[in-house]
Amino acid sequence: MALLSKKDTNLITDPLADNNPITIQVLGICSALAITAELKASLVMAISVMFVLGAGNVVISLMRNIIPSKIRIIVQLIVVATLVIIVDQVLKAYAYELSKTLAVFVGLIITNCIIMGRFEAFALANGPWRSFLDGIGNSLGYGVILVIVGFFRELLGSGTLFGYPVFGDPIMKTGLYSTGYENNGFMIIPPAALIVVGIIIWVQRSRNPALVEEN
Amino acid sequence: MSLKSKLHELKLKYQGKKMAPAFNAFHTFLFSPDETTHAGGTHVKSADDLKRTMNTVIMALVPVLIFSMFNAGYQHYSAINGFPVDFSLMNDFLTWDNFWIGIIKVLPLVVVSYGVGLLVEFIFAVIKGHEVEEGYLVTGMLVPLIVPIDTPLWMLSVAVVFGVVIGKEVFGGTGMNILNPALTIRAFLFFAYPTWMSGDKVWVYGARERSEEILAGANVDAISGETILGFLAQNKGAEMTYSVSDMFFGFIPGSVGETSAFLILLGGLFLIFTKIASWRIMLSAVIGSLVMGLIFNQVVEFGWITESSKFYGLMSFDFWKHLIVGGLAFGIVYMATDPVTGSQTNKGKWYYGFFIGFISVMIRVFNPAYPEGVFLAILLMNVFAPTIDHYVVRGNIKNRMNRLKNATIYPKDSDSKAEELKAETV
Numbered sequence: 070m071a072l073l074s075k076k077d078t079n080l081i082t083d084p085l086a087d088n089n090p091i092t093i094q095v096l097g098i099c100s101a102l103a104i105t106a107e108l109k110a111s112l113v114m115a116i117s118v119m120f121v122l123g124a125g126n127v128v129i130s131l132m133r134n135i136i137p138s139k140i141r142i143i144v145q146l147i148v149v150a151t152l153v154i155i156v157d158q159v160l161k162a163y164a165y166e167l168s169k170t171l172a173v174f175v176g177l178i179i180t181n182c183i184i185m186g187r188f189e190a191f192a193l194a195n196g197p198w199r200s201f202l203d204g205i206g207n208s209l210g211y212g213v214i215l216v217i218v219g220f221f222r223e224l225l226g227s228g229t230l231f232g233y234p235v236f237g238d239p240i241m242k243t244g245l246y247s248t249g250y251e252n253n254g255f256m257i258i259p260p261a262a263l264i265v266v267g268i269i270i271w272v273q274r275s276r277n278p279a280l281v282e283e284n
Numbered sequence: 285m286s287l288k289s290k291l292h293e294l295k296l297k298y299q300g301k302k303m304a305p306a307f308n309a310f311h312t313f314l315f316s317p318d319e320t321t322h323a324g325g326t327h328v329k330s331a332d333d334l335k336r337t338m339n340t341v342i343m344a345l346v347p348v349l350i351f352s353m354f355n356a357g358y359q360h361y362s363a364i365n366g367f368p369v370d371f372s373l374m375n376d377f378l379t380w381d382n383f384w385i386g387i388i389k390v391l392p393l394v395v396v397s398y399g400v401g402l403l404v405e406f407i408f409a410v411i412k413g414h415e416v417e418e419g420y421l422v423t424g425m426l427v428p429l430i431v432p433i434d435t436p437l438w439m440l441s442v443a444v445v446f447g448v449v450i451g452k453e454v455f456g457g458t459g460m461n462i463l464n465p466a467l468t469i470r471a472f473l474f475f476a477y478p479t480w481m482s483g484d485k486v487w488v489y490g491a492r493e494r495s496e497e498i499l500a501g502a503n504v505d506a507i508s509g510e511t512i513l514g515f516l517a518q519n520k521g522a523e524m525t526y527s528v529s530d531m532f533f534g535f536i537p538g539s540v541g542e543t544s545a546f547l548i549l550l551g552g553l554f555l556i557f558t559k560i561a562s563w564r565i566m567l568s569a570v571i572g573s574l575v576m577g578l579i580f581n582q583v584v585e586f587g588w589i590t591e592s593s594k595f596y597g598l599m600s601f602d603f604w605k606h607l608i609v610g611g612l613a614f615g616i617v618y619m620a621t622d623p624v625t626g627s628q629t630n631k632g633k634w635y636y637g638f639f640i641g642f643i644s645v646m647i648r649v650f651n652p653a654y655p656e657g658v659f660l661a662i663l664l665m666n667v668f669a670p671t672i673d674h675y676v677v678r679g680n681i682k683n684r685m686n687r688l689k690n691a692t693i694y695p696k697d698s699d700s701k702a703e704e705l706k707a708e709t710v
Binding site: 249250251253254255256258264267271 | 436438439442450454472475476477478479480
């Protein structure tokens with residue numbers, strides 16, 4: 070018997086492509102724009118969201134039968150806030166420089182629409198194991214887009230990947246820069262992320278026309 | 285057999301093939317097609333289709349392009365040898381030496397702009413299986429005229445691909461774009477490679493190399509080639525040696541084609557005469573910039589701002605001179621009047637144009653790091669154009685509703701004929 074049933078596998082694989090939280094549901098765009106100028110920050114953000122969403126989904130799912138529906142949003146907020154503070158403290162303790170780069174955006178995971186969306190749409194109606202898988206799947210889908218955007222923005226904008234110079238030194242004019250190539254300053258600013266996300270959406274929908282919305 | 289009929293035969297041969305759109309693009313460039321619409325129904329019969337419109341704009345741009353080729357050389361040699369003391373048009377400006385610099389510096393920009401842009405258009409046309417759209421004919425000519433002369437060609441190519449794909453094709457091609465593609469390309473260049481797009485080393489051919497030589501210790505006696513707005517932004521207006529006629533006729537450094545207000549004015553009149561561009565937009569943009577300029581002049585007049593202020597140079601600049609320096613004239617005549625991205629309603633055009641002029645001068649004064657805001661102002665108003673139109677149309681509907689409310693409607697209720705009709709319909 071496989072580790073996961075087919076239905077459970079879909080919980081993880083669907084959000085990666087055809088039900089991606091960013092490109093299809095268009096949630097969590099704000100953080101995708103804000104922190105993707107560097108690949109490292111994107112990756113840490115993706116992992117943080119994975120922790121918050123995975124754990125949060127389990128907690129909400131366990132409590133789903135005792136939360137009064139009138140105050141469920143407040144309960145959800147408290148759960149997210151607790152988890153986000155844990156992430157924030159861990160980052161400050163073990164990766165201080167990085168936590169300064171991510172700055173307020175770790176705190177703003179609380180407002181990430183994907184998290185509240187999954188709590189509402191899935192965790193409140195499913196058991197803890199399935200909720201956990203759903204949380205992991207959605208945060209993976211979110212993370213994939215973040216990493217793709219971060220890859221292109223860091224590569225084209227700063228000429229580096231994870232801080233490692235790929236194209237040579239822009240000031241000493243070595244490597245690719247000796248041919249006259251220059252870093253594209255446009256990729257550093259947040260609007261570029263919007264355009265990169267847009268291109269991903271474009272490519273995805275032209276490969277699979279079933280995803281195109283009617284309007 | 286005439287060229288026209290030969291082309292027509294070729295067209296029939298290629299019909300239905302994958303490359304048909306590519307061929308058709310050239311077919312109607314010179315001649316109107318042989319086919320006519322079927323009989324019956326109503327059709328507009330007119331010679332000035334989109335291609336003719338675009339050709340007319342290009343005709344209006346050709347003098348500017350030729351002037352800019354001479355100016356490229358003139359600025360280059362003036363930077364090395366100093367400005368000629370007794371300026372004579374034939375001996376100092378319209379020389380082969382000057383023109384040669386234009387050929388080696390300006391022409392490649394034009395070729396790359398058209399080559400890359402049309403390639404993208406053709407690829408999209410072949411993939412989507414529609415006709416090649418004419419939109420790039422004008423854009424391709426505008427782009428080389430609004431960039432600094434030393435722009436590396438690969439940067440231009442990247443920007444053109446970006447501008448055509450993201451600025452136009454993603455919205456559905458020519459006629460559907462929100463932003464002017466030429467200005468999208470300019471804005472992309474500005475934000476992506478700011479060191480090549482601003483400062484005092486980019487406006488004259490070779491200024492960058494010369495400044496590097498000077499830094500390296502070479503004894504080169506050269507003028508840097510700062511633009512007039514650049515001088516003013518640094519409060520160095522007094523060091524400027526350009527006369528008003530220099531500014532008007534365009535013997536000044538600047539983006540390739542923007543310098544000659546005189547030729548741009550002629551081009552603008554030509555476009556108004558041929559009814560291609562809207563005179564409302566041009567006039568209101570001129571008024572807008574004059575109003576903003578006057579306001580700034582008054583601020584200086586009242587002594588609210590002193591010479592120590594960093595805005596003094598540009599604020600005290602005579603309001604009407606804003607029109608003859610920098611890219612304002614070029615932007616108003618060739619960019620703001622783009623029929624796709626501008627306002628469509630007559631009343632809307634007045635607002636649209638006015639704010640372009642108004643905001644352009646405002647950005648000029650308040651943005652000393654890059655004292656030219658025409659392209660930003662036009663892009664901003666491009667975004668607002670549909671909103672302006674929306675409110676103009678709404679206002680018109682409201683007016684007519686009011687008129688309807690106060691109008692006497694015939695036949696009156698007492699009309700016996702009307703009663704009969706009413707009875708019949710009910």
